[in-house]
Amino acid sequence: MAEVSPPEAPPLVKAVADELYKCNRCGFCQTRCPIYRATGLESSVARGHVARLQAALEGSLPFDDEIRSSLFECLMCRACTAECPPAIETDRAVVAARASYLSERQSRIQRFIFRRLLASPALLRAGVRALGWLKRTRLTVFAKLLRLLPWFDRGLSEGPAMMPAPKTFLRDRLARREQRRSQVKRVVYFLGCAIDYCFPEVGEASLDLLEAAGYEVTVAQNVCCGLPPYSYGDLESARALAQKNIEVLREFGADAIVTDCASCSSFLKDYPELFEEGDPMRAEAEAVASQARDVSEFLAAIELPDDLQRVEAVVTYHDPCHLSRYNKIVREPRELLRRIPGIEYRELPEADWCCGGAGSYAMSHHDLSMRVLERKMENIRSTGAEVVVTPCPACIMQLRYGAAKFEVPVQVVHLTEMLRRALSPEERVPERTAG
Ligand code: SF4
Numbered sequence: 001m002a003e004v005s006p007p008e009a010p011p012l013v014k015a016v017a018d019e020l021y022k023c024n025r026c027g028f029c030q031t032r033c034p035i036y037r038a039t040g041l042e043s044s045v046a047r048g049h050v051a052r053l054q055a056a057l058e059g060s061l062p063f064d065d066e067i068r069s070s071l072f073e074c075l076m077c078r079a080c081t082a083e084c085p086p087a088i089e090t091d092r093a094v095v096a097a098r099a100s101y102l103s104e105r106q107s108r109i110q111r112f113i114f115r116r117l118l119a120s121p122a123l124l125r126a127g128v129r130a131l132g133w134l135k136r137t138r139l140t141v142f143a144k145l146l147r148l149l150p151w152f153d154r155g156l157s158e159g160p161a162m163m164p165a166p167k168t169f170l171r172d173r174l175a176r177r178e179q180r181r182s183q184v185k186r187v188v189y190f191l192g193c194a195i196d197y198c199f200p201e202v203g204e205a206s207l208d209l210l211e212a213a214g215y216e217v218t219v220a221q222n223v224c225c226g227l228p229p230y231s232y233g234d235l236e237s238a239r240a241l242a243q244k245n246i247e248v249l250r251e252f253g254a255d256a257i258v259t260d261c262a263s264c265s266s267f268l269k270d271y272p273e274l275f276e277e278g279d280p281m282r283a284e285a286e287a288v289a290s291q292a293r294d295v296s297e298f299l300a301a302i303e304l305p306d307d308l309q310r311v312e313a314v315v316t317y318h319d320p321c322h323l324s325r326y327n328k329i330v331r332e333p334r335e336l337l338r339r340i341p342g343i344e345y346r347e348l349p350e351a352d353w354c355c356g357g358a359g360s361y362a363m364s365h366h367d368l369s370m371r372v373l374e375r376k377m378e379n380i381r382s383t384g385a386e387v388v389v390t391p392c393p394a395c396i397m398q399l400r401y402g403a404a405k406f407e408v409p410v411q412v413v414h415l416t417e418m419l420r421r422a423l424s425p426e427e428r429v430p431e432r433t434a435g
């Protein structure tokens, strides 16, 4: 076996380099890779990524643009890992390789976004507000003009159509919300960026449910969880954001840290891996990880009010990758849906196949993302469901876009929105002004 010592490799690269040599070339990973299914290319699938990374680590293939583009095509959905006999963690290998590229070639704009914007709620808020204003006014025209430029990535010009732009963010709404008090049951709510800026009504539904179950909810003043920079290979920015959040979260003596973003919940649980053994932050990261709960697992484990209202609807469920394969939460959201009287639940074919959303993938790789999405939408159509439920804001964004693009007559909602309908139908109004 070849000696593996990648030059100037970050810790994660060394960890996954050993992993790469477990590959036996069986090709089982081909059966479940959405990107391989779309392209039919060996360079798209885990076996291809592994072979190229092995060659690059041994020095027979340079880390250059030839392998760079295929590595950035990976959705990091972990479907291949589920099929792989030695369970090779392709997503970690891909991140390690991206980190190697990024250490030399990060653009200034990306550096600014990951290091400054995501670390500053005030800046991020101002930026999202400006984007929302542009979307509601002129950006759609601007985006159409951009599409005329042959070299402009079409996905970016689709961004305004994909991203919701609510007039008020969740933190603004929460400032007007009357908090329920409890001496015994307390949770911290970790507020994900996409929930705050794109889907505030989801956050309100989650808080309604937690409070209806008797919990006092404290909303943490957290920053971005760090997953976006991590996914692009900017481990330093991911670590810095994680550190900020750990410093915020360690102050609370709550039963759990609950979030309604599947990506945030899985990344909070992965915080310890960002810090090396012996680093004092690692123990603190472990404490946060042990308290982190996705809202679906938390709600499934507690007592919900026993007078749930009937909701007459044919419903199906899409598994977000970060919930089903990263968090291993599959049964709980389905059980919660089945608890709602009146719901006719229909299982979705290929429910745990990635929808192609994968963070900003639909913008960075628009055409590939749409090919993956089309398959998902046809599966949803085949169920005849009126509502598709999924507990991930990125999936909601992608599936709503897919429903419009592929003309599938289905409503896409978060799990907590669906549950709240059963809790109190009169609270369905999207914007409340309580408090
Ligand atoms: S993580 Fe997903 S997209 Fe990437 S190689 Fe594996 S199955 Fe394919």
Ligand code: SF4
Residues within 6 Å of the ligand: 022, 023, 024, 025, 026, 027, 028, 029, 030, 046, 047, 050, 080, 083, 084, 085, 086, 087, 088
């Ligand atoms: S399934 Fe795993 S072991 Fe088999 S070829 Fe793919 S990566 Fe290698």
